[in-house]
Amino acid sequence: MNAHARTQISELARRSIVRTIRQPAQVVPAITFPLFLFAINAAGLDSAAQLPGFPAPDYLTWIVAVPFMQAGLFAVAGLGADLARDIETGFLDRLALTPLSRTGLVSGQMAGTIGLGIFQGLVFLAVGLAAGATFETGLPGAVVLILLEIAIVFAFGLIGITAAFRFGNGEAVQGLFPLLFVFLFLSTMALPADLIQQDWFRWIAEHNPISFIFSGIRSLFYGGWDPTALAEAFGVAALISIVFMPLAVRALNARVVRT
Amino acid sequence: MSARSWSVARGVAWRGLHNFFHNPALVVPAVMFPLFFFTAFAGGLSNVSNVPGFDFPENYTTFQFVFVLIQASAFGGVFTGFAIARDFEGGFGRRMMLAAPNRRAILGGYALVALGRCVFIVALLTAIALVVGMEVGGSFANLVGMYSLALLVNLIALMWAAGIALRFRSLQAGPLMQTPVFLIIFIAPVYVPFNLLTGWVKTAASVNPITAIIEAARDFISGVPADLALAYGAAIGMLIFFGIWALRGLAKAEAAGG
Numbered sequence: 001m002n003a004h005a006r007t008q009i010s011e012l013a014r015r016s017i018v019r020t021i022r023q024p025a026q027v028v029p030a031i032t033f034p035l036f037l038f039a040i041n042a043a044g045l046d047s048a049a050q051l052p053g054f055p056a057p058d059y060l061t062w063i064v065a066v067p068f069m070q071a072g073l074f075a076v077a078g079l080g081a082d083l084a085r086d087i088e089t090g091f092l093d094r095l096a097l098t099p100l101s102r103t104g105l106v107s108g109q110m111a112g113t114i115g116l117g118i119f120q121g122l123v124f125l126a127v128g129l130a131a132g133a134t135f136e137t138g139l140p141g142a143v144v145l146i147l148l149e150i151a152i153v154f155a156f157g158l159i160g161i162t163a164a165f166r167f168g169n170g171e172a173v174q175g176l177f178p179l180l181f182v183f184l185f186l187s188t189m190a191l192p193a194d195l196i197q198q199d200w201f202r203w204i205a206e207h208n209p210i211s212f213i214f215s216g217i218r219s220l221f222y223g224g225w226d227p228t229a230l231a232e233a234f235g236v237a238a239l240i241s242i243v244f245m246p247l248a249v250r251a252l253n254a255r256v257v258r259t
Numbered sequence: 260m261s262a263r264s265w266s267v268a269r270g271v272a273w274r275g276l277h278n279f280f281h282n283p284a285l286v287v288p289a290v291m292f293p294l295f296f297f298t299a300f301a302g303g304l305s306n307v308s309n310v311p312g313f314d315f316p317e318n319y320t321t322f323q324f325v326f327v328l329i330q331a332s333a334f335g336g337v338f339t340g341f342a343i344a345r346d347f348e349g350g351f352g353r354r355m356m357l358a359a360p361n362r363r364a365i366l367g368g369y370a371l372v373a374l375g376r377c378v379f380i381v382a383l384l385t386a387i388a389l390v391v392g393m394e395v396g397g398s399f400a401n402l403v404g405m406y407s408l409a410l411l412v413n414l415i416a417l418m419w420a421a422g423i424a425l426r427f428r429s430l431q432a433g434p435l436m437q438t439p440v441f442l443i444i445f446i447a448p449v450y451v452p453f454n455l456l457t458g459w460v461k462t463a464a465s466v467n468p469i470t471a472i473i474e475a476a477r478d479f480i481s482g483v484p485a486d487l488a489l490a491y492g493a494a495i496g497m498l499i500f501f502g503i504w505a506l507r508g509l510a511k512a513e514a515a516g517g
Contacts, residue, residue: 036442043460044450047310178288178295185299191306201302 008100012108019082020112026081030074030116031123034067038124041066041190042131048191055192056222057134064128065217066189068149069210071120072156073180079113080160080173087168087255096256102249110157117153121146134222141220144230148216151237156180158244165251187211209236264364271355271368275342276375289338289376293331293384297323301391304450312455316481317394324388325405325477326449329469331380332409333416333440339373340420340436347428347512356513366421366509373417374410381409396482404487405479408472411494416440418501425508428515447473468493 020026042060049059056062086092095105125142129135137144159180163173186201187210196202205211216233219226279285301323308319315322346352355365389395397405420436427435446463447470448456456464464470475490 040445040449040460043458044445044448044456045304045307046457047312047451047455048304048307050310051306178292182295182299185295185303190303195306196303197305198302205303 004099005101005104008098009104009108012095012100012105013111016082016109016112017115018112020078020116026078027116027119030071030078031120034070034074034120034124035127037070038063038067038127045190051191051195053192053195056218058132060128060132061134061221062218063190064124064131064133064221065214066184067124067128068121068145068217069152069184069189069213071117071124071149072152073177073184074120075113075117075153075157076160076163076180077173077177078116078160079109079157080164080176082112083109083161083164084168084173087164092255096252102252103245106158106161106245106248106252109161110154113157114150114153117149118146120153121149128221135220136222136224137220141225145217145220148213148220148230148233148237151234151241152213155237155240155244158241158248162244162248162251165248165255168255183208183210188214209240212236261361264359264361264367267355267359267361267364268367268371271365272371272375275339275369275372278342279372279376285338289335289380290383292334293327293380294387296330297327297384297388300327300450301388307450310451310455313451314454315452315477316483317396318392320388320391320393321395321480322452322477324384324393325480326447326473328381328384328405328409329412329473329476330444331384332377332413333444334437335377335380336373336413336416336418337420337436337440339369339376339417340424341430341433342372343369343421344424344428344430344432344436347424348430352428352512353516362509362513363506366505369421370414370417373413377410377413381406395480397480398482401479401482404485405476408476408479408490408494411491411498412469412472415494415497415501418498418505422501422504422508425505425512428512443467443469452477468497 041063045063046059048054049056049062054062083092086095100108125135125145135141160173160176163176167173186204187208188196188205189210193202193206193211196205212229212232213236215226215229219229219233279289301320304323305319307313308315308322343352346355352365356362359365395402419440423432423436426432446460446467448464453461453464453470453474471486471489471493475485475487478485
């Protein structure tokens, strides 16, 4: 990467961070909504930890993984909506006239969302620990957890970017949010796969990529270091990124051609 | 209600239901939202019924059906509130105000829209729940009791959302209509019976009027005696309260010129 490209990407990244900070309506729900669902589910399903074979020391430690994953869903909606606004207001067209590379343009837009993801990760970890969740891997585990959060937010943010370039309007991007919620719910979010009674549900949960991410996050909270679970979680995030980065660039190229 | 007011209410209701049923962007989420929750909760959490102390007489599908029934009814009301906000944002509400001799009939028309949407969603949800194995232990009268509670919740949520919509007259107030309803419904015995709740949710659920309604509806469907006075008292009390809230909102919209 040459000095010009670095300057251009850093300017885009700075704009992305400032824009995120200046939108409390985007930041506040991204923190409070996952925490609210965490509080409801932890208390409402507390007795599920009494099921024979439940792997976590308590339900709170099991369900604390969910807000970290929801941050990824907020990345889709938030980043996609921001980018859709850039398209609607013509900012993207002006940007496309500059010599900035397509990959740089896509990456630069991610900075604010990644910053928000780090903040979300730290808040969720602090709240989880304050609420009494077990965290067996200590400070190194916290660092890995934040790195995994960055990987999740980056991967899902690319889905939002692709959707924004493809659809070009914020309403359509927001429409993806409930769809992604389906993936979240049809996973090992609430119970481990072997405690899911319905065969069809268990099959989906076992093969749902989000379940692998949950396993990676949970491995840091209880049961000690599990390199396989972590590798699978980072692997899923990397796979989503590898698939969606070229799709985002291709959608951007198509968008620029159309305009 | 006079013949002219009835005519206004019917006109508003026909337009609202026509818009709803002819717009896939409105129908699809309204149908998918409760079905998705039903699938996720009844399918994914059925093992929770094996937790010691889980004393609901029917299966977990039935247990979750009741929650989703109440939730879908409430959101049918809230989404009709969105329609009110859209009508007033676009100026159509102002024209309706000019045409209606008694403007409360407009609110009555929207109530018919909410009830129509609710009946459609609830019928679909019930059919699907029966197909996937929902057990019903209650009598016909019990089921009438359960569905009447659902319809009351629908009207309560509509009146709440209408009060917001008529005050703000903008779809930007959507989160304000939706979020409190979402919160109050989830601070109730969603996944397990009340006796298995712990911590702050148990405290909050014990004073949440929706708890009484959900518990009574679950008693109805399983055919065990329900605390009717508490459930209907809570429902009718909230309907009166939010009915006044909506009428005051209508007065504010009138004062603002629609």
